[in-house]
Amino acid sequence: MAERIIELxxxxxxxxxxxxxxxxxxxxxxxxxxxxxxxxxxxxSTLIKILAGAVRPTSGQILVRGQPVTNWNAARSREAGIxxxxxxxxxxxxxxxxxxxxxxxxxxxxxxxxxVAEQEREAGKLMREIGFTSKVFSPNSIVGQLSGGxxxxxxxxxxxxxxxxxxxxxxxxxxxxLTETAKVFHFVRQARAAGRAVLFIGHNIHHVYDIxxxxxxxxxxxxxxxxxxxxxxxxxxxxxxxxxxxxxAEEAGRELFxxxx
Amino acid sequence: MxxxxxxxxxxxxxxxxAARRAAEGRHxxxxxxxxxxxxxxxxxxxxxxxxxxxxxxxxxxxxxFSQWSIYRAVxxxxxxxxxxxxxxxxxxxxxxxxxxxxxxxxxxGWVFSLVVQAGYDPFIGILAAAVTGVVLGACVxxxxxxxxxxxxxxxxxxxxxxxxxxxxxxxxxxxxLPDLPDTTTYQIFSGDLYGVPVQFLWAxxxxxxxxxxxxxxxxxxxxxxxxxxxxxxxxxxxxxxxVRMQTYIFVGLGAAFAGVFAVLINFTWYxxxxxxxxxxxxxxxxxxxxxxxxGVGTIVGSAIGSLTVAFIQTxxxxxxxxxxxxxxxxxxxxxxxxxxxRWNQIRYR
Numbered sequence: 001m002a003e004r005i006i007e008l009x010x011x012x013x014x015x016x017x018x019x020x021x022x023x024x025x026x027x028x029x030x031x032x033x034x035x036x037x038x039x040x041x042x043x044x045s046t047l048i049k050i051l052a053g054a055v056r057p058t059s060g061q062i063l064v065r066g067q068p069v070t071n072w073n074a075a076r077s078r079e080a081g082i083x084x085x086x087x088x089x090x091x092x093x094x095x096x097x098x099x100x101x102x103x104x105x106x107x108x109x110x111x112x113x114x115x116v117a118e119q120e121r122e123a124g125k126l127m128r129e130i131g132f133t134s135k136v137f138s139p140n141s142i143v144g145q146l147s148g149g150x151x152x153x154x155x156x157x158x159x160x161x162x163x164x165x166x167x168x169x170x171x172x173x174x175x176x177x178l179t180e181t182a183k184v185f186h187f188v189r190q191a192r193a194a195g196r197a198v199l200f201i202g203h204n205i206h207h208v209y210d211i212x213x214x215x216x217x218x219x220x221x222x223x224x225x226x227x228x229x230x231x232x233x234x235x236x237x238x239x240x241x242x243x244x245x246x247x248x249a250e251e252a253g254r255e256l257f258x259x260x261x
Numbered sequence: 262m263x264x265x266x267x268x269x270x271x272x273x274x275x276x277x278x279a280a281r282r283a284a285e286g287r288h289x290x291x292x293x294x295x296x297x298x299x300x301x302x303x304x305x306x307x308x309x310x311x312x313x314x315x316x317x318x319x320x321x322x323x324x325x326f327s328q329w330s331i332y333r334a335v336x337x338x339x340x341x342x343x344x345x346x347x348x349x350x351x352x353x354x355x356x357x358x359x360x361x362x363x364x365x366x367x368x369x370g371w372v373f374s375l376v377v378q379a380g381y382d383p384f385i386g387i388l389a390a391a392v393t394g395v396v397l398g399a400c401v402x403x404x405x406x407x408x409x410x411x412x413x414x415x416x417x418x419x420x421x422x423x424x425x426x427x428x429x430x431x432x433x434x435x436x437x438l439p440d441l442p443d444t445t446t447y448q449i450f451s452g453d454l455y456g457v458p459v460q461f462l463w464a465x466x467x468x469x470x471x472x473x474x475x476x477x478x479x480x481x482x483x484x485x486x487x488x489x490x491x492x493x494x495x496x497x498x499x500x501x502x503x504v505r506m507q508t509y510i511f512v513g514l515g516a517a518f519a520g521v522f523a524v525l526i527n528f529t530w531y532x533x534x535x536x537x538x539x540x541x542x543x544x545x546x547x548x549x550x551x552x553x554x555x556g557v558g559t560i561v562g563s564a565i566g567s568l569t570v571a572f573i574q575t576x577x578x579x580x581x582x583x584x585x586x587x588x589x590x591x592x593x594x595x596x597x598x599x600x601x602x603r604w605n606q607i608r609y610r
Binding site for chain 2: 053073075076078086089090091092094095102103104105108112113114143144145
């Protein structure tokens with residue numbers, strides 16, 4: 001069995017009386033692309049924030065490479081080799097590309113002084129590596145001057161620096177053009193070829209079905225499906241499943257029991 | 262900042278230079294000179310304001326402004342302002358404000374004076390003042406960062422409260438330190454070197470060190486990103502509370518040095534010490550070209566801004582106008598500078 005990078009066991013998160021996650025089990029192994037889908041409000045964002053360490057679960061266990069972790073936070077998550085490209089991209093738009101790529105992980109020499117030239121070189125290399133090269137910007141360009149796709153490129157470049165094991169992409173193709181979407185897909189395949197795992201979150205089921213090989217469906221704070229591409233057979237099967245669970249609870253429940261493998 | 266960059270974003274093939282640069286795979290933002298201009302436009306702008314103002318004063322009364330003594334007078338008082346303005350740039354860049362520094366100046370100067378009056382070396386007094394500044398900075402910062410109070414109101418409240426403590430304890434009495442000029446420490450920190458006040462050289466050193474800290478150090482980089490997008494900084498594993506606390510402690514430390522220098526210049530500590538610096542220091546930060554919304558700023562620009570603001574009073578009186586004109590010119594320079602910076606500061610979202 002491939003190495004298990006991260007595993008969530010019965011993770012719950014409540015905001016006051018409202019349960020965003022009501023006990024979710026999820027795991028990602030090395031080198032696999034997992035597609036995470038679910039309606040708005042299903043708990044996708046909360047789940048991602050927990051994986052990224054930005055939000056702490058109310059209860060449940062997080063295991064990194066089989067080891068339970070304590071004091072889980074954003075810095076710990078990054079140390080564990082998990083990089084997240086957030087939906088809002090989490091960029092400081094008044095700063096240069098270089099400063100954004102090294103946000104929170106600056107290359108420093110003795111005394112905490114920045115290794116400016118090295119950072120610039122690395123940033124330029126990263127941007128070329130993921131195919132987001134362009135004649136119109138350099139590592140010293142201000143992020144605020146870039147287009148949406150280019151900003152996404154900066155966020156992805158930041159995520160692949162440091163040879164991270166798991167890259168979480170939260171709706172990376174939303175509001176991107178066709179060519180930009182193709183670039184993101186190309187990047188995911190590249191990452192997988194390099195032995196990295198990718199957790200791909202999206203609303204476009206066809207996109208997700210194309211790129212991922214295992215699928216997890218979230219519904220009202222629970223993981224209601226965990227199936228491989230072979231088990232599903234087609235994107236339509238996944239869409240049908242999603243439509244079914246969106247129906248009133250009792251009706252969906254009846255069909256679910258009938259279809260249960 | 263944007264003009265140069267925009268011209269390349271929308272580069273047309275007609276522009277031979279842009280086409281050549283593109284063909285070579287180089288970008289305008291890679292040009293050292295252009296980047297220098299882009300990164301320092303606010304600073305260059307505030308220098309221009311200062312030079313123009315000085316030229317007007319010079320033409321207005323050439324006889325007075327040809328004398329070194331008038332510049333020396335400004336240079337003597339300027340260091341006190343610089344020690345608070347420069348750390349304030351960090352606080353403003355991180356997206357907060359600190360109005361409590363005048364009271365911290367008074368408090369630290371008081372501790373310094375008490376230590377010196379008790380017969381200790383002034384150097385120990387400086388250390389005691391520095392500790393006071395750090396502790397007060399941490400208290401003020403704690404209210405904003407951990408108690409989640411509005412920085413504008415919480416720091417204003419702390420300013421009143423700390424000043425109140427000083428007034429209650431001293432009953433409004435000042436403290437003279439007539440033996441101070443005889444000490445070595447005084448010579449090192451507030452003597453005279455070829456007609457230049459030594460404290461001015463210390464202030465210049467402070468500005469340079471802080472400029473490096475701001476632009477080329479991890480601390481400065483984090484101050485920028487936290488002020489720019491705190492959520493992003495937090496998601497990238499930066500402890501934004503720590504960074505904000507550090508900036509407040511830094512202002513406390515700077516205010517402590519400012520308080521000490523104010524005593525060293527006058528050999529006297531006044532219970533109102535620091536009060537007069539609140540508005541000029543704040544104005545200097547923004548006249549110098551630091552953006553009020555956080556994420557971008559300039560240390561050197563704000564230092565030049567301090568010079569401009571410090572020169573207004575001397576200049577207006579030197580030109581022969583009555584003191585009643587001073588406030589008007591304060592306002593005029595502030596408004597003109599801010600209008601000028603509108604072209605330098607484009608807020609990206």
